[in-house]
Amino acid sequence: MLPSMTTFDLLLPEDTLRHPDSAKWKFYPDDVLPLWVADMDFAVAPAILAALQERLTRGLGYAPFEVEATPLAPLLREKLATQGLADLPTGGLRTLPGVVPGLYAAVAGLSSPGDEILTMTPIYPPFLGSIRDQGRTLRAVPLLQQEDGWQIDWDALEAAVSPATRVLMLCHPHNPTGRVWTTEELKRLGEFVLRHRLWVISDELHADLSFGGPHVAFASVHPELLQRTVTLTGPCKTYNTAGLGIGAMISHNVALLDRITALTRGVQGHPSALSITMWIAALEGGAEWLAAVLAQLRSNRDHLSARLRQELPWVRFSPPEATYLALLDFRQHPRSADIQQFLLTEAKVGLNDGPPFGEGYQGFVRLNFATSPELLDEAINRIVRAVTQSE
Template sequence: MQFDQLSPHTLRDPHGYSGKWHFYPEDVLPMWVADMDFPISPAITQAIVERLQERVGYPSMTGDKALLQLIVHQQSQRGLTGLSLENLLLTTSVVPAIYASVLALSSPGDEVITQVPVYHPFLLALNEHHRMARHNPLLRTESGWEIDFEQLESLVTPRTRLLLLCNPQNPTGRVFRRDELEQLAEFALRHRLWVMSDELWADLIYEGEHIPIASLSPEIAQRTVTLTGPCKTYNTAGLGGGVAISHNKQILAAMAQVLKGIGGHPNVLSMAAWRAALEHAQDWLQEVRAYLKGNRDFITGFMAQRLPQVGYLPPQGTYLAWFDFSRAPFAQEVHKVMLKRAKVGLNDGKIFGPQYQGWLRLNFATSRSLVQEALERMARVVQTAD
């Protein structure tokens, strides 16, 4: 299978195009930035080439209608129904939409709640814009990561405005169940909070089902903006593209105001790629998902056999493994130790929340042999340190 054929030699392209493969010296295996090492679907390549043969002048500021219609259809298949094209706001990628949600739905000094550990731009957007981040750490239980609803209630004050949700969750890989999302929605409505739900990973799920929180009731739909984009599913991060979706057009208008003059305009190649992905890359996606699930299961077996002392819960979605090295003798500098001694480049846990010093995130969207090589290198370092 093509996903099995990748070698560091070819992945470290001579042009320096891949940020991940060129950041560290050549003897380091880069398992950090969340993009896949796999080639994209040929249908996307073809669509980009064909699009370049057409006019590439300014597009419509609201985006290509055919793409918007496909996104509406995709959302309705996920249960988010009743949308029309005016309920979508295209953005250059998802991170600007995260920042725009924070700016549009809260003011400096307001309190904003999020489960941690979490995708670091959530925390950066709050800190950089003087919002008070209130962390609701996920609980590690026998059955997996769970939301601490008791603590969640205790975090609310008259200054609380917004709840930031990441589902499927980066970095734990949790896919939240309907009952959890219903409880979160009830909580947000009772406290009159806005909800930003980043659902970028929704297609990469191995167990469970993706449920958009905004699909749960018309009331929660009115208080929610859902964010998504093509980059995780179809491996098109370098092309950009994102969308903010809300039944409440005032939320989108407030976000558009924040982005005015700095948000740019939709990119014609990005839109062509996204459209081709939704129309013609579903077989590719199925293959990728099956391969990633195999990698996830391989890691689960490896950790149980070779590194049982390292905390790890198999992710239900995403291509991220989240490791707890906090009991290792080198926990305080685990990121550096893995980089210098194991020669594996990982994400340092503390960027996902200051309490996660001693944790690491590994991206397993690469050939299984490279995943194995990275884990073997890490295991050797752990074993020599014990």
């Protein structure tokens, strides 16, 4: 039985965060505030910490080889059912060493070299890597940047399909725009997919980090989509556990998962015992911690939005509906051609640069606001000072 925790500190001090074992905090020099890679500057959830400590007292041998033989399977099935993915068949749920391995494996399993794959840009860069690195042809469909936020360009999507198109890769919620696709948009995408007989790889890793209502899985909006979709998920964005590497692929079409598994057998490895223990503990006891995280993220998002609107109104920005990532459009700045480097050297803030998210995103940067209000404010101060001094 895990101890019940009612209070905990979410925010870690800067000197704890700035440790050589943190990619986020060690990538840039010590005078830089790193608001880039998607890790949160928050302490481990008490339920996870307790479960990991307890697991270590019993050694570190292999965990059961089949996820169905662990308590993780029923917990995940229960959770997926709340997102519309009820009644997963036996074999419809498989663990992965992470979601990126799942993106690559699913591309390998659902297409052949030379096939075309659609995705909507800007997009989390490994989507593009999983297509290009495996000799598939990228059909990038840019989202429309409108006053009411980032929108799907339905005409461009239709125009991008050819007889060689096999797969749509969807990110829902969407990294880096923070869009949560509405049920209407998902249904329209579903009709598009069924009309063109595409497979879908739907990365729903950020599902728990929505500031709106409960997550609706893409595959759930039409019964036929359950047979055409592989959904990818994992605990790492929700519970800030990327260092423990685990994910899952899910489909009602077990033959699809068999095909993917067969193609990547031996190179996928097995999830670590600690990662399985962590995910179980998160699902069983992480709710209170997650509620605190979401409250902090919402407050940070609103603060960032208010300050940008007030102090840098020319920076185009649509507050994200999910995730802790903010895509900022600095194309009106004189240094837009190297804006990430400019903000790094002049503001001492480390952000993700736009171009890896797709062609046409020079002048954009992605800011990770999952940090303390103090560090977020300091980063905004530095950015505002640097860009106003250079005006």
